[in-house]
Amino acid sequence: MAAKMTGPELMDFLETVFPQVKDDFEIEEVTDMRVRVRMKIAERHLRPGGTVSGPSMFALADCAVYMAVLAMIGPEALAVTTNCSMDFMRKPAARTDLIAECRLLKLGRVLAVGDVLIYSEGGEAPVARASMTYSVPPR
Amino acid sequence: MAAKMTGPELMDFLETVFPQVKDDFEIEEVTDMRVRVRMKIAERHLRPGGTVSGPSMFALADCAVYMAVLAMIGPEALAVTTNCSMDFMRKPAARTDLIAECRLLKLGRVLAVGDVLIYSEGGEAPVARASMTYSVPPR
Amino acid sequence: MAAKMTGPELMDFLETVFPQVKDDFEIEEVTDMRVRVRMKIAERHLRPGGTVSGPSMFALADCAVYMAVLAMIGPEALAVTTNCSMDFMRKPAARTDLIAECRLLKLGRVLAVGDVLIYSEGGEAPVARASMTYSVPPR
Amino acid sequence: MAAKMTGPELMDFLETVFPQVKDDFEIEEVTDMRVRVRMKIAERHLRPGGTVSGPSMFALADCAVYMAVLAMIGPEALAVTTNCSMDFMRKPAARTDLIAECRLLKLGRVLAVGDVLIYSEGGEAPVARASMTYSVPPR
Numbered sequence: 001m002a003a004k005m006t007g008p009e010l011m012d013f014l015e016t017v018f019p020q021v022k023d024d025f026e027i028e029e030v031t032d033m034r035v036r037v038r039m040k041i042a043e044r045h046l047r048p049g050g051t052v053s054g055p056s057m058f059a060l061a062d063c064a065v066y067m068a069v070l071a072m073i074g075p076e077a078l079a080v081t082t083n084c085s086m087d088f089m090r091k092p093a094a095r096t097d098l099i100a101e102c103r104l105l106k107l108g109r110v111l112a113v114g115d116v117l118i119y120s121e122g123g124e125a126p127v128a129r130a131s132m133t134y135s136v137p138p139r
Numbered sequence: 140m141a142a143k144m145t146g147p148e149l150m151d152f153l154e155t156v157f158p159q160v161k162d163d164f165e166i167e168e169v170t171d172m173r174v175r176v177r178m179k180i181a182e183r184h185l186r187p188g189g190t191v192s193g194p195s196m197f198a199l200a201d202c203a204v205y206m207a208v209l210a211m212i213g214p215e216a217l218a219v220t221t222n223c224s225m226d227f228m229r230k231p232a233a234r235t236d237l238i239a240e241c242r243l244l245k246l247g248r249v250l251a252v253g254d255v256l257i258y259s260e261g262g263e264a265p266v267a268r269a270s271m272t273y274s275v276p277p278r
Numbered sequence: 279m280a281a282k283m284t285g286p287e288l289m290d291f292l293e294t295v296f297p298q299v300k301d302d303f304e305i306e307e308v309t310d311m312r313v314r315v316r317m318k319i320a321e322r323h324l325r326p327g328g329t330v331s332g333p334s335m336f337a338l339a340d341c342a343v344y345m346a347v348l349a350m351i352g353p354e355a356l357a358v359t360t361n362c363s364m365d366f367m368r369k370p371a372a373r374t375d376l377i378a379e380c381r382l383l384k385l386g387r388v389l390a391v392g393d394v395l396i397y398s399e400g401g402e403a404p405v406a407r408a409s410m411t412y413s414v415p416p417r
Numbered sequence: 418m419a420a421k422m423t424g425p426e427l428m429d430f431l432e433t434v435f436p437q438v439k440d441d442f443e444i445e446e447v448t449d450m451r452v453r454v455r456m457k458i459a460e461r462h463l464r465p466g467g468t469v470s471g472p473s474m475f476a477l478a479d480c481a482v483y484m485a486v487l488a489m490i491g492p493e494a495l496a497v498t499t500n501c502s503m504d505f506m507r508k509p510a511a512r513t514d515l516i517a518e519c520r521l522l523k524l525g526r527v528l529a530v531g532d533v534l535i536y537s538e539g540g541e542a543p544v545a546r547a548s549m550t551y552s553v554p555p556r
Contacts, residue, residue, distance in 0.1 A: 224363035
């Protein structure tokens with residue numbers, strides 16, 4: 001299956017439907033069933049000590065799977081997260097952008113499942129992993 | 140096992156170690172192995188349409204389990220989330236506070252496990268459920 | 279919502295569609311959105327030392343949610359598990375039946391979500407918790 | 418980090434500590450932080466229609482992560498599963514062996530996290546994914 005939306009098209013759509021997060025994320029690469037998303041870390045994402053908060057990592061994983069789903073099915077605001085599981089494995093580097101590598105494992109008629117590894121930029125070992133299920137509208 | 144910290148003590152501790160979230164949460168009740176936490180919904184927690192965002196619900200569940208753990212072990216900033224699973228089951232009511240009912244299922248030597256049901260205030264059916272594992276420091 | 283099937287009706291259905299597990303389980307109680315299921319522990323469920331294996335606990339949680347769903351929607355072999363998360367919190371008592379207390383948190387048009395606590399019979403603290411999502415056929 | 422045990426050594430250990438599952442699994446490949454495990458499907462793993470049961474897939478994922486952990490830390494019967502999340506994405510092919518590709522994402526002082534993709538032999542799309550956390554004994 002081939003992607004139906006490019007990175008810039010995804011960013012435009014994100015800015016339209018979720019204007020409050022448009023400054024947090026940058027789509028770095030879109031290929032079939034895969035996206036790479038950067039989270040531009042700012043004060044609001046941090047915990048004392050400069051480490052990125054859990055909710056920020058959740059937001060990144062959620063956004064990455066959403067972008068991967070939209071890339072494949074086209075602009076569709078109605079896809080919603082129904083399930084997530086995450087493992088927080090290492091402390092992210094202080095004040096460093098996060099990079100999410102997302103792969104769609106399933107894009108079904110009603111459910112899509114994506115897997116995400118999150119890295120501190122430049123780091124080799126993932127700081128977190130996530131799996132997200134999206135309910136996708138009939139198409 | 141009896142709780143070692145009261146709701147006001149937990150709030151004081153939260154304000155000291157996580158000042159950036161102190162306005163989001165209110166501890167409503169603390170009993171042995173259980174807490175009830177309110178999320179005071181503001182613009183920053185919403186998605187278009189007024190519904191509460193997924194990352195906000197994650198933040199609430201995470202905070203509730205953290206508060207439940209601290210209530211039992213005493214003030215300890217070093218407890219960290221290692222795993223979470225969440226099911227997002229219903230759309231939260233628009234612009235309505237969320238209430239998290241948390242129960243600790245395990246408080247072990249190194250790991251604590253808490254279960255959370257999240258409700259829109261006044262709602263009967265849970266909008267989300269979460270399980271969180273915390274790694275707790277030696278005590 | 280009221281249950282459409284009784285415990286004996288559920289057992290009959292289980293024996294028909296999953297004859298290979300009929301000797302493992304006993305439905306102890308069925309009420310609206312809740313079931314209690316016993317796993318009759320035999321040699322085949324054990325690990326060395328007499329403790330119940332992880333796959334056996336998974337099988338029990340899975341069966342309990344399936345029974346809870348069927349109790350509400352009627353006999354329907356086509357419901358399938360799409361997601362599970364489990365926490366294994368304590369070692370089950372040796373050679374002791376397990377009891378699963380299951381509550382359906384959501385019974386939607388396409389997805390059902392159930393929560394399960396598993397106890398060694400007579401034990402006060404749960405040995406495991408599980409959440410299971412079932413995809414339910416159109417009805 | 419380099420693996421400390423070979424595939425045959427892992428099989429010998431498995432047969433000693435879990436004799437009841439020795440006929441179910443075959444270690445196909447062991448490399449640093451990765452293993453590939455085959456589940457030799459027999460009648461006892463099947464549901465009506467010939468499809469592999471959920472508990473069998475859980476058992477395979479659990480075994481694969483256990484083998485990956487042991488390969489890295491050496492023979493250690495005391496590692497135990499503390500958490501699992503699984504997505505069941507496609508129906509496995511009837512009466513066909515399953516192949517689990519496991520990668521350890523973290524091997525810490527007290528916790529190890531592994532990710533598993535399960536395929537029907539010869540299939541291109543994964544039938545299930547799993548993440549497992551093991552509690553590892555002090556070493």
